[in-house]
Amino acid sequence: MRRVLLVGLLLATLGVLAAPLAVRPLAARWGAEVGEAGWCADGLCLSGLRRGSVQVERAVVRWDRSVDLVGARASLGDGGGSGGAAGAPEVPSLLGEVRVHDLQVEGTPLPPLEGTVWPTRRLVGEGIEVDGDVIRARVPTRFGEVEAEVRPDGDALEVDARCAGCRHADPALGPAAVVADVRARVRVEERRRFRGTVRVGEVSVEVEGERAGTGAKGSFTLPRTPLADVYALLEPVAPEVRRARIEGTLEGTGRFELPDGVFEFTPQVQGFAVDGVLPPGYDLGPFQRLARDVAGEPVLRTFGEGSADWLGRGGLGEWLPRAVIAAEDGRFRAHPGYDLDGMLAAAADNRERGEVWRGGSTLTQQLAKNLFLDGTRTYARKARELLYAVEMERELGKQRILELYLNVVEWGPGIYGARRAADAYFLKSPAGLLPEEAAWLASILPSPRSGWTDQYLRDRPNLGRVGQILDQMADLDPDARAAAKGRRVRFVPPARP
Numbered sequence: 438m439r440r441v442l443l444v445g446l447l448l449a450t451l452g453v454l455a456a457p458l459a460v461r462p463l464a465a466r467w468g469a470e471v472g473e474a475g476w477c478a479d480g481l482c483l484s485g486l487r488r489g490s491v492q493v494e495r496a497v498v499r500w501d502r503s504v505d506l507v508g509a510r511a512s513l514g515d516g517g518g519s520g521g522a523a524g525a526p527e528v529p530s531l532l533g534e535v536r537v538h539d540l541q542v543e544g545t546p547l548p549p550l551e552g553t554v555w556p557t558r559r560l561v562g563e564g565i566e567v568d569g570d571v572i573r574a575r576v577p578t579r580f581g582e583v584e585a586e587v588r589p590d591g592d593a594l595e596v597d598a599r600c601a602g603c604r605h606a607d608p609a610l611g612p613a614a615v616v617a618d619v620r621a622r623v624r625v626e627e628r629r630r631f632r633g634t635v636r637v638g639e640v641s642v643e644v645e646g647e648r649a650g651t652g653a654k655g656s657f658t659l660p661r662t663p664l665a666d667v668y669a670l671l672e673p674v675a676p677e678v679r680r681a682r683i684e685g686t687l688e689g690t691g692r693f694e695l696p697d698g699v700f701e702f703t704p705q706v707q708g709f710a711v712d713g714v715l716p717p718g719y720d721l722g723p724f725q726r727l728a729r730d731v732a733g734e735p736v737l738r739t740f741g742e743g744s745a746d747w748l749g750r751g752g753l754g755e756w757l758p759r760a761v762i763a764a765e766d767g768r769f770r771a772h773p774g775y776d777l778d779g780m781l782a783a784a785a786d787n788r789e790r791g792e793v794w795r796g797g798s799t800l801t802q803q804l805a806k807n808l809f810l811d812g813t814r815t816y817a818r819k820a821r822e823l824l825y826a827v828e829m830e831r832e833l834g835k836q837r838i839l840e841l842y843l844n845v846v847e848w849g850p851g852i853y854g855a856r857r858a859a860d861a862y863f864l865k866s867p868a869g870l871l872p873e874e875a876a877w878l879a880s881i882l883p884s885p886r887s888g889w890t891d892q893y894l895r896d897r898p899n900l901g902r903v904g905q906i907l908d909q910m911a912d913l914d915p916d917a918r919a920a921a922k923g924r925r926v927r928f929v930p931p932a933r934p
Contacts, residue, residue, distance in 0.1 A: 490543075502533040506554075509540040547574070580604055580619075594625040596633075611674030611817030631655075639666040652695040659702075661688040664709060668824075674817035677714045677824050685709035706777060711828040719808070719841065720833055722747065726808055731851035733886075738853065740845050746856045750840050753855055754868035756875035756910075758839055763909035764879035766800035770835060774801045774826035780819075801826040804842045843867075848878060849889035862893060864929040872913060872921040876906040898926040 464471045464486075472485020479497050486493035486506075494508030535555035542550070550567065552560035560567035565574040572587040578600075585598040598621045606614040623633030623644070631653075632645035640662055646655015665683040672678040691702035718724045722741010730736045741747060762769045768776055776799050783797030798806070798819075805825035810818055829838055848858035855867040855878075863874050870878070880902040881888025892898050903926060907918050 498532070504532055504535040504555075506535065506537040507539060509537050510543055511540065512543050547572075590624070592626070594628075596621070596623045596625060596631075598623075609815060611671075611815045612813075613673040615670060615673055617670055638670050639663075640670065646693070649694075652697065654692075654694040654699075656690065656692045658690050659688050659704075661686045661707075663687075664706070668820070671817060671820050674815075675821045675824070677821055681714045681824055682712040683710075683824070703781070704777065709773065709775075709823075709827055710831065711824050712831075713828075714824045715828045715832055716809075719829075720837065726845060728853055729847070729851070733850075740854070746854045747844055748854070748856050748867060750836065752866070752868060753840070753843055754866070754870055754875070756870055756872045757855055757859070757867050757878060758843065759910050759912060760872070760875040760879040760906055761843065761882070762800065762839075763911075764876070764906045765803065765882060767909060769800050769839070772799055772801075774830035775799055775823055798822065799826065800842055801829055801838050804838060804845070805829065807845055807847075808841075846882060847885050848881065849885050849893070852885070852889075862928055871924070872907060872910070872917060873903055873924055873926050876903045876910070876921070877926045879906055893928055894931055896928060898928070900926065 461471050461474070467488070469486060469488035471483050474481065474483050476482070477497070480500050481498040483496040483498070484494065486496055490510075490512045492510045493506050496507070497505045499505070532555070534553055536552070537554050537560070538551045540550040540560065541547075547565060548562040550560040550562040550565070552558075552567070554560070558567060558569050564576060565572065567573075570589045572585075574583075574585045574587075576583045576585065580603045581600050583598055583600045585596060587594055587596050589595075600619040602616055603619045604614040604616050617638040619635070619637050621633065621635045623631045623635075625631045629647045630645075631647065633643075635642050635644055635657075640659070642657050642659050644655060644657045646653050663683075664685045664687050667687055668675065668678045668681070668683050685706060685708035687704055687706055689702055689704035691700065693700050718741075723739050723743045724741045725737055725739050727735050728738040742749075766772075766776075768779075776797060779797035779799070781797070802819075802822040802825075805822045806812070806818070809825055810821055833841070843855045845853060847853055848855075849861060852858050852861050858878055859865045859867045859870055859874075862878065863870065865874070867875075877892075877898050880899060881892065904922055907913065907921055910918070913921075
């Protein structure tokens with residue numbers, strides 16, 4: 438009996454001593470690697486575990502066959518099993534409950550997780566929970582809190598994300614934040630390619646693309662969408678939307694690259710019409726608008742019929758209206774208040790420069806800016822200009838728009854309107870201007886105060902630009918054009934201080 442007990446004790450001792458040695462071959466049969474194994478106070482302690490992309494710094498197989506994993510690292514969808522949420526591995530049936538501490542899912546914004554991965558998967562972290570193969574998360578972003586649910590569908594992942602009251606603030610857009618409910622439903626395949634729908638307010642966009650490093654790139658399609666729904670998103674930065682009645686549709690395609698901020702869109706607009714934005718009184722003056730005095734300080738001035746410097750169509754002469762149209766808006770007679778091709782070309786220039794440098798405004802949009810808006814270069818101001826311009830085209834017509842423009846635009850420090858401009862620079866009425874004089878006045882409209890300082894006061898007119906405008910005046914007789922190019926632009930001398 439004593440011999441039997443000794444043999445049993447010896448076999449048990451050998452079994453205990455051999456158990457750590459058997460871990461590596463057993464793990465290898467499971468497709469895993471083990472760095473070190475040995476007994477510790479809590480049971481069998483292992484370190485340096487690896488299976489595929491799943492790594493574990495330390496594991497303890499307790500006496501009750503339960504397992505604690507500490508310092509685990511995994512990738513979404515990895516782990517060698519069909520249920521790949523959070524990278525949880527399959528577990529040999531000889532083990533009991535497997536608990537994980539500080540699980541880090543690499544390649545995702547998920548926080549560290551802890552909980553059980555076997556026989557049921559229940560993991561929690563800051564703002565996140567994993568229930569089986571489904572991940573639910575509440576993620577704070579610079580736009581607002583995003584609620585997301587990720588669930589497997591075969592070899593793909595279905596992502597449903599929502600952001601209630603998402604806020605987007607961008608100085609290039611406007612002075613206030615745009616707020617909207619956002620929802621994205623996307624299918625992710627092979628952990629790279631994705632396609633789905635993103636809905637912002639009432640506007641839905643179909644997207645597809647692929648992950649690229651820490652960002653993404655792809656294309657999108659905006660199906661035919663009411664322009665009223667698009668403008669509703671801009672209400673915080675375009676207050677006119679509240680009173681506007683907007684008709685028409687917008688559709689188009691584009692591409693994006695994130696996080697580089699590349700965004701290109703080729704739109705198509707149909708039936709754009711606006712009512713309720715334009716204040717009364719501009720079909721027949723007088724009216725007031727905020728202007729600048731000689732020093733650049735704001736001052737309220739009166740324009741329109743009955744004001745001192747107002748000129749009707751007959752008093753504006755032949756050449757100044759033609760020169761201004763040639764210089765500022767060659768398609769003025771044809772467009773509906775906006776020139777989509779010009780706006781797209783301007784957007785391309787802005788992308789290249791990395792700033793809102795020009796807006797592709799028509800003469801009608803410039804008038805809207807002068808009468809109702811400020812000079813800030815934002816996309817919100819451009820959207821507001823469009824509302825005014827489209828309604829002005831319908832309510833006022835081309836002739837009145839041109840008449841208003843020539844009478845209210847600034848032509849130098851405190852110099853507003855064609856009458857004062859022709860008198861200040863040439864001591865003439867607009868009707869008496871020569872073609873080259875009209876072309877020079879048109880040439881300084883983009884920067885009239887610079888034209889005053891750099892060209893007029895120095896008696897150095899930009900004859901190259903004058904020549905370009907004369908060439909663009911298609912209805913100018915060739916002989917008259919040649920004669921105008923051959924004459925020097927002669928200013929009246931500036932008044933002595």
